[in-house]
Amino acid sequence: MDTTDQTAGGRSFGKGLGLRKSLMTLAASVMLATSAQAATPATAEVNTTGLAVTDDTVTVGILHSITGTMALSEIGSVQAEKLAIDQINASGGVLGRQIEYVQEDGASDWPTFAEKSRKLLRQDNVAAIFGAWTSASRKAILPVIEQYNGMLYYPTFYEGLEQSPNVVYTGQEATQQILAGIDWAVENKGAKTFYLLGSDYIWPRTSNKIARKHIDKLGLKVVGEEYYPLGHTQFNSVINKIKLRKPDVIFASVVGGSNVAFYKQMKAAGVDFTDEKPLLLTISVTEDEIRGIGGENVEGIYASMKYFQSLDNPNNKEFVAAFKEAYGDDMVIGDVTQAAYLGPWLWKAAVEKAGSFDIDKIREEFAGIEFTKAPEGYVRIHENHHLWSKTRIGKAQTDGQYKVVYETEELMEPDPFPEGYQ
Amino acid sequence: MFDGYTSSELMSIFAMQGFAGLSLFSVFVLMAMGLAIIFGQMGVINMAHGEFMILGAYTTYLTSGFFQSYLPGLFGGYFLIAMLLAFLVCAALGALIEWLMIRHLYHRPLDTLLATWGLSLIMQQAYRSIFGAREVGVELPDWMMGAFQVTDLVELPINGLFVMIIALSIAVGVYLLMYRSGYGKKVRAVVQNRPMAEAVGINSAGIDRATFALGCGIAGIAGAAFTMIGSTGPSSGQAYIVDTFLVVVFGGAQSLIGTIVSAFGISQAQSTMEFFLSGSMAKVLTLLVVVGILMLRPEGLMALKVRR
Numbered sequence: 001m002d003t004t005d006q007t008a009g010g011r012s013f014g015k016g017l018g019l020r021k022s023l024m025t026l027a028a029s030v031m032l033a034t035s036a037q038a039a040t041p042a043t044a045e046v047n048t049t050g051l052a053v054t055d056d057t058v059t060v061g062i063l064h065s066i067t068g069t070m071a072l073s074e075i076g077s078v079q080a081e082k083l084a085i086d087q088i089n090a091s092g093g094v095l096g097r098q099i100e101y102v103q104e105d106g107a108s109d110w111p112t113f114a115e116k117s118r119k120l121l122r123q124d125n126v127a128a129i130f131g132a133w134t135s136a137s138r139k140a141i142l143p144v145i146e147q148y149n150g151m152l153y154y155p156t157f158y159e160g161l162e163q164s165p166n167v168v169y170t171g172q173e174a175t176q177q178i179l180a181g182i183d184w185a186v187e188n189k190g191a192k193t194f195y196l197l198g199s200d201y202i203w204p205r206t207s208n209k210i211a212r213k214h215i216d217k218l219g220l221k222v223v224g225e226e227y228y229p230l231g232h233t234q235f236n237s238v239i240n241k242i243k244l245r246k247p248d249v250i251f252a253s254v255v256g257g258s259n260v261a262f263y264k265q266m267k268a269a270g271v272d273f274t275d276e277k278p279l280l281l282t283i284s285v286t287e288d289e290i291r292g293i294g295g296e297n298v299e300g301i302y303a304s305m306k307y308f309q310s311l312d313n314p315n316n317k318e319f320v321a322a323f324k325e326a327y328g329d330d331m332v333i334g335d336v337t338q339a340a341y342l343g344p345w346l347w348k349a350a351v352e353k354a355g356s357f358d359i360d361k362i363r364e365e366f367a368g369i370e371f372t373k374a375p376e377g378y379v380r381i382h383e384n385h386h387l388w389s390k391t392r393i394g395k396a397q398t399d400g401q402y403k404v405v406y407e408t409e410e411l412m413e414p415d416p417f418p419e420g421y422q
Numbered sequence: 423m424f425d426g427y428t429s430s431e432l433m434s435i436f437a438m439q440g441f442a443g444l445s446l447f448s449v450f451v452l453m454a455m456g457l458a459i460i461f462g463q464m465g466v467i468n469m470a471h472g473e474f475m476i477l478g479a480y481t482t483y484l485t486s487g488f489f490q491s492y493l494p495g496l497f498g499g500y501f502l503i504a505m506l507l508a509f510l511v512c513a514a515l516g517a518l519i520e521w522l523m524i525r526h527l528y529h530r531p532l533d534t535l536l537a538t539w540g541l542s543l544i545m546q547q548a549y550r551s552i553f554g555a556r557e558v559g560v561e562l563p564d565w566m567m568g569a570f571q572v573t574d575l576v577e578l579p580i581n582g583l584f585v586m587i588i589a590l591s592i593a594v595g596v597y598l599l600m601y602r603s604g605y606g607k608k609v610r611a612v613v614q615n616r617p618m619a620e621a622v623g624i625n626s627a628g629i630d631r632a633t634f635a636l637g638c639g640i641a642g643i644a645g646a647a648f649t650m651i652g653s654t655g656p657s658s659g660q661a662y663i664v665d666t667f668l669v670v671v672f673g674g675a676q677s678l679i680g681t682i683v684s685a686f687g688i689s690q691a692q693s694t695m696e697f698f699l700s701g702s703m704a705k706v707l708t709l710l711v712v713v714g715i716l717m718l719r720p721e722g723l724m725a726l727k728v729r730r
Binding site (some may be wrong): 058066067068069071072075119153223226227228229231232234236237238239240241243244256257258261264265267268269270288291292293294295296311 | 427431435438439441445446454461546547550555556557559560561567568569571575577579580581582648650651652653654655656657658660661662693696697700701702703705
């Protein structure tokens with residue numbers, strides 16, 4: 001696999017695109033030398049802390065698992081980040097500098113994430129890291145990135161309860177995904193009883209805690225709450241329990257291979273989700289997961305996300321077209337992939353607003369930075385480093401796509417430490 | 423927890439829960455049969471067992487794709503051919519691996535653990551490079567989806583029944599092969615006393631290779647069957663390996679009957695507890711009971727008396 005030379009060789013830039021990119025860089029710098037010298041600020045001014053910035057390039061890091069269990073989920077993020085970087089370069093780069101990247105492999109192993117982030121910060125002096133996927137890998141990077149004062153752009157929807165000055169969270173924290181989803185089920189589907197089901201680790205447990213508090217506040221009832229070990233493949237017992245308790249809504253946060261088993265067995269047990277008895281609302285199945293589960297097995301389930309590939313707006317049409325052109329027509333784009341795409345663009349906006357690559361100066365500027373070309377429509381960075389974004393409900397179709405049936409009118413405020421929900 | 427339910431509702435739920443336990447039992451039997459042969463009869467700790475299962479699953483995936491493109495009319499029956507192919511592919515790879523690697527390690531059982539674990543990593547990464555890191559969806563013919571409606575509330579999943587039938591056939595097949603055929607007699611002779619078996623003219627190296635290949639082939643069939651109920655991805659095999667070893671070790675490594683008894687015990691305990699407790703708790707309790715029993719009976723439930 002050609003990915004290995006990137007990890008082993010340390011500093012090889014961008015696979016096949018590398019040559020084209022360096023030619024473009026060359027061309028750009030020739031042009032800059034003649035005409036636009038004044039537009040590009042001097043390196044000494046924009047980089048006072050020794051980051052890998054030259055007169056015409058700036059180096060960033062990409063740190064995801066491209067081997068191991070998590071590769072399944074993280075490869076989409078890598079693709080989106082590279083696409084964003086290529087597009088930024090094609091439109092002139094950041095502060096007149098072309099972006100180059102060093103890609104490292106976290107190998108689905110949390111200590112490796114810590115080690116590789118240290119390498120990116122200390123040895124490659126990257127100006128930003130786009131990376132991590134699971135909360136465990138983010139927690140592994142956290143002390144390193146805080147110690148060396150780097151900046152991580154983290155794409156996954158996650159459980160909240162964190163706010164680091166050295167991380168920008170481009171996915172939703174839990175309340176942004178859950179509250180609007182439950183409200184929607186209550187208001188539009190008349191849901192009264194809920195069954196909470198998840199894989200057994202921090203994200204589903206925290207999410208269900210928030211969900212339960214919210215359901216209690218609405219005066220409605222949770223009739224069951226269950227967790228199964230990661231990788232669990234036998235859901236017959238819980239399916240029987242669900243049939244016995246007859247909840248209006250199954251609120252599901254099952255992840256990974258378990259997802260496939262769960263939906264296939266629900267279908268086999270004669271549950272037809274299109275009947276909406278019970279209605280299934282998930283916060284963990286994106287278009288990416290459906291590819292593994294099979295569209296025919298999830299037809300009729302609802303998902304609460306901020307992004308669906310089918311979103312009907314000009315930004316998204318452009319994004320989907322560009323993504324498919326770069327990686328092939330059969331690609332699907334899930335919520336996290338879109339959030340990963342936001343990372344490089346938000347970084348560019350912050351750098352340009354600050355007029356500097358220095359981490360400390362960028363940090364001052366985060367609050368209020370907008371990205372109007374976001375595929376999800378529009379996002380803005382909150383002062384707590386999370387994004388204001390809308391929550392949307394999609395209904396799964398047999399072709400593996402979601403049809404958007406609802407979206408919040410306002411942007412949802414990110415609230416990583418929700419009061420009354422802990 | 424049963425307040426407010428009619429007795430017919432309760433009866434139906436218990437019936438379906440019984441079925442859930444039986445279907446978990448057949449899954450365990452399928453998983454464990456191949457390993458019971460390799461681990462039990464040959465003493466090789468095959469950590470790559472799960473990856474062989476996934477090879478069977480990918481074979482099914484490819485077969486289903488082939489039928490969809492070239493023989494759409496016969497799609498309804500592709501699954502049987504896929505299982506046969508899965509067996510052949512896995513058995514062939516198993517024989518190759520035995521020749522390349524395992525046969526050099528028969529006298530070093532702990533090294534086979536490391537070597538086959540390495541093999542499992544290699545196989546996982548190979549799947550990732552060939553099929554991509556994403557899980558693939560294996561499409562099933564329509565007749566295998568859905569459920570039998572027995573009464574209003576009792577529905578039996580067809581694929582669950584199908585897995586049961588496969589598990590039963592394989593268990594019977596393995597029994598006949600091991601206890602009613604010339605080959606089985608030779609295998610048992612080699613297991614009980616290798617030098618004596620060789621002395622009476624049994625080609626023990628050939629028996630070893632065939633046995634390893636057979637175990638891998640059965641893993642392949644299991645993998646093919648599991649595309650109906652689980653996921654097919656590069657690391658999906660990892661989900662099965664712990665349960666598989668648990669069943670085989672608990673049953674008594676050298677006894678095939680023991681494997682079946684232990685699969686039955688563990689699956690019934692687990693599915694009953696899953697119904698009354700939460701999923702994770704049921705797993706913890708099951709493991710605790712197994713650990714407790716193994717402390718009292720280190721040889722497993724059904725220890726074979728072997729002269730050492």
